[in-house]
Amino acid sequence: MQALESVVEGWFKPLAYALILLRRDGYPCIFYADYYGANYKDTANDGNEYEIWLDSHQWLIDKFLQARQTYAYGDQYDYFDHANTIGWTRLGDKEHPGGMAVVLSNGDEGTKWMEVGHPNTAYVDITEHIDQPVTTNEEGWADFCCLAGSVSVWVPQA
Secondary structure (H helix, E strand, O other): OOOOOOOOOOOOHHHHHHHHHHOOOOOOOOOHHHHHOEEEEEEOOOOOEEEEEEOOOHHHHHHHHHHHHHHOOOOEEEEOOOOOEEEEEEOOOOOOOOOEEEEEEOOOOEEEEEEOOOOOOEEEEOOOOOOOOEEOOOOOEEEEEEOOOOEEEEEEOO
């Protein structure tokens, strides 16, 4: 309800948090209302009172924080070769092996052929958007996917 307010659609917030929390250069910052949700009333400049509802994204943010703490280490390879579907991988390091892959789309469902550096390893989507695991080839590459307007975070299967 402020002059410079910019509304971020609820479907886009998980994509933004993936960028903020899972990239090497992301600055980890979580907004209270995105984590816990919010409901309040406010008066706009037009004098009308509006009720504001912000959905909680706690479950997914917790998944991202877990992935950040466990897998977001080592070299990062970016796959920014499409207008609507992007991805990146983190290869892990000595203390945090395993790596992870992240794919997000602000359009149709998408896939990315990406390297995680771990051959013949099964990866699962911790967001639970994709049910089937993905297995890397003998060189550590695989086709990782995500649903339309969504994000999937792929980590080694336990």
